[in-house]
Amino acid sequence: MTDTAAPADSAPAPTMPANGPAVRLFLVDGSAYLFRAYHALPPLTRKSDGLPVGAVQGFCNMLWKLLRDMQGDAPTHLAVIWDHSEKTFRNKLYDQYKAHRPPAPEDLVPQFPLVREATLAFGVPAIELPGYEADDLIAAYACRVRELGGETVIVSSDKDLMQLVGDGVSMFDPMKGVRIDREQVFEKFGVYPDKVVDVQALCGDSVDNVPGAPGIGIKTASQLINEYGDLDTLLARAGEIKQPKRRETLIQFADQIRLSRQLVQLDCDTPLPEPIADLTLREPDKDVLQAFLEAMEFRTLARRVGDGSAAAAPRTLERPAGTTPTAPVATVSYMGAAARAAAAPVAEPVAIDTSAYACVRDLATLQAWVDRATARGLVAFDTETDALGSATAGLVGVSLALAPGEACYIPLAHEEKAEGLAFETAASLEQIPLVEAIAVLKPMLEDPAVLKVAQNGKYDIAVLSRYGVQVSPIDDTMLISYVLEAGLHGHGMDELSELWLGHKPIPFKQVAGTGKSQISFKHVGLVEATAYAAEDADVTLRLHAILKPQLAARGLLTVYETLERPLPPVLAAMENEGIRVDPETLRRLSNEFSMRMAEFEAKAQALVGHPFNLGSPKQVGDVLFGEMGLKGGKKTATGQWSTDSDVLEGLALEHELPRVLLDWRQLSKLKGTYTDNLIAAIAPGSENRIHTSYALAATTTGRLSSSDPNLQNIPIRTEEGRKIRKAFVAAPGKRLISADYSQIELRLLAHIGDIPQLKKAFQEGLDIHAMTASEMFGVPIEGMPSEVRRRAKAINFGIVYGISAFGLANQLGIGQGEAGAYIKTYFERFPGIQAYMDATKAFVREHGYVTTIFGRKINIPDIHAKSAAQRQFSERAAINAPIQGAAADVMRRAMIRMPAALVEAGLSSKVLLQVHDELVFEAPEAEAEATCAVARRVMEGAAAPAVAMSVPLTVEARAALNWDEAH
Structure with a gap:
């Protein structure tokens, strides 16, 4: 609600009763x-x-x-x-x-x-x-x-x-x-309040970078204003001033002084x-206040507030007739935090009556809902759209929830299908015009005093931003759940609802159908849409009341507030921005891959002696292990031969066919997943831009995943993969910038495991792989053969993931015995790594989880599984998780800081992609160098001050016309 100041020539707006008490x-x-x-x-x-x-x-x-x-x-x-x-x-x-x-x-x-x-x-x-x-x-x-x-x-x-x-x-x-x-102001400025602006305009302000007049301080400024009466008169008569320097300054910088007056006024x-x-003075709700103070662990103040000691509490004032207390944001966030600290899945299902929800179809009713949301200070919301991709989806409706069971749906763009839909009458489609509804919703959704609660809010933020609404502040129940229990279960709304509320929400397929008969949400009837959409907001609000207090109770509020909560707006902006591709390059590559696949297919069939389908795992297994009798085959639970890449890599050491199959598969994946799919993913009317979608809660370690299309798994170590990256291009007049952390996981291993040799090498800027090879094989760094360094590099990176002798042997093309000897030597030369691994395994066996240096908790639920293979896998995951998780946390911290850093540097550059340890930017050509500098500074300092790194984080940043050249 906005109350603007009345013009000077009009009567004041009646914000207070005419005969009421003086404010x-x-x-x-x-x-x-x-x-x-x-x-x-x-x-x-x-x-x-x-x-x-x-x-x-x-x-x-x-x-x-x-x-x-x-x-x-x-x-x-x-x-x-x-x-x-x-x-x-x-x-x-x-x-x-x-x-x-x-x-x-x-x-x-x-x-x-x-x-x-x-x-x-x-x-x-x-x-x-x-x-x-x-x-x-x-x-x-x-x-x-x-x-x-x-x-x-x-x-x-x-x-x-x-x-x-x-x-x-x-x-x-x-x-x-x-x-x-007034007198104290005169003592400060040498003028009374009505002339303070004139003095400040002359003096300037170094703190706010207001320029003022060079060389003129408060004393001189006040003397001038007192002598000439005001700033305008002073500047008009500046030529009369006897002191030459003062006169020249006022004449030369007159425009700057006038600008300074605008800045300080x-x-x-x-x-x-x-x-x-x-703004009527009200007594604080002591339950709310106590809950907040207890959650913050301000026990002394909580006691003072609770028993009124030291001084009387503020007096109670009666509220104006017809008003209700304003429920602060803290009501749901902290009320009953102590009682909910040990919250567990409900024993009795929550009863939710979806027939009680309101369908809001006129502006007056919508305004009433918005006013109540604003007064309460907290609202859960959700958007319904006509597509899955937030960058292109059209807004169909918005749902709000103010209290459990008190929710509504606001249809905005529902319509009948061409063949008709079962609306009872034309009036059944009566809705508020979208533009008018947005105008009413926008102030509340942007109001900093109203906490908005969403489930996977990144999607809603992205959609609404395209309609000119910047939703803030926001809490996200998906991310709260993710921080609390990553690795234990999924964090989708339906699963959380069943877990915490014992309630199964209406499935989407119930209102929209499935398969070929599925309809867009804009074609769903308003009765069904209201029940479905309003329930989402209702459930989200209920989940927030249960989950948010647990962050403080479990010591994870910092993780949520610093690593999760600020990230959705950053990712939403990246998704909406998209990245440009060259469709002609992609089509040419697709044709090239098709021809080469045909060559591999002919070669494979020649090796076997008859045609077979290289894309059929069953036929490939029968050929390899049935006809050709290759050793090392194993069957899956369905009784078929396993032909996954690990199996084929092992067989490729003994026979040519598995290598041909692997090469064919790689091209098939590149063609189907990338060249063909990327062309199809180009957004209509977008100047050949594609928009990926990032999932924040899909991995246990905090790493982001990309989908629709997935841009994180394009191979970068193969020529074909690099060709695909060449198809990602800068817009005309711009450059793509790749900023990539160098060996971040090895650096974090050195820091976390406190490995003296690795720390020293990174601190001195040595070639870490050459140093490792020198330590292991006794070869001088200078003049070291590339093959020796390559072996050390494979071990360095593999050890972080618990690489086995079998895996290292496959990667280096050597025997398992030799590979095992390398690993044994590695641990002997770097005993701290083995100590870190042993300590981590002991910790996870005792606690069932590990943590990153930033406090993220990563659950390892199968550490006590009956299967030895599962336990060993869990141990390797536990060893890797603090390192990979810390790398993910560093990247999140960098991404969160980056937009503001670019704006503060006066740059218009945008972050487009996040791929593992890399950020991709698009910058005007003239800003490319400055953007590289900002990217390096922000990314290299991302761990500080939360963690004082014992080794430097280094970033390589390069600008070019396409992604491959920039990398």
């Missing part, structure tokens, strides 16, 4: 409070999981003290005002505005959302507005209250706010406990995100 509004400068708390107190982390909470604790203590102390001033209204993270209108006026400000300390970043939740837990509105600074919001509220005949107290000592001091507006410095009025016409009436 006495306290406005807290939230960012100033937070940074004071951060810098004034020593670092503090939560004992259960290491989450930085020092600034949150300091903020809570300061807010509690303010609530206690301000009662003597008889406040009627209260709000905490926050800066929004986006650029503001001032950056459009001057692109260097605040350009020199360093990024926020990393241990402070995860505390930003927590202090907003803290504010709401104390029952105080938390207000921010995209495109505006907190100071502008404070100015707008203060000016509006003054128009209404009320009074505003600004709780801050920020000099930029002193221009507002005057009739009806004062400031209070909470640290010094003093009031700031606060905007009293800033839209009000919340009406003044909604």
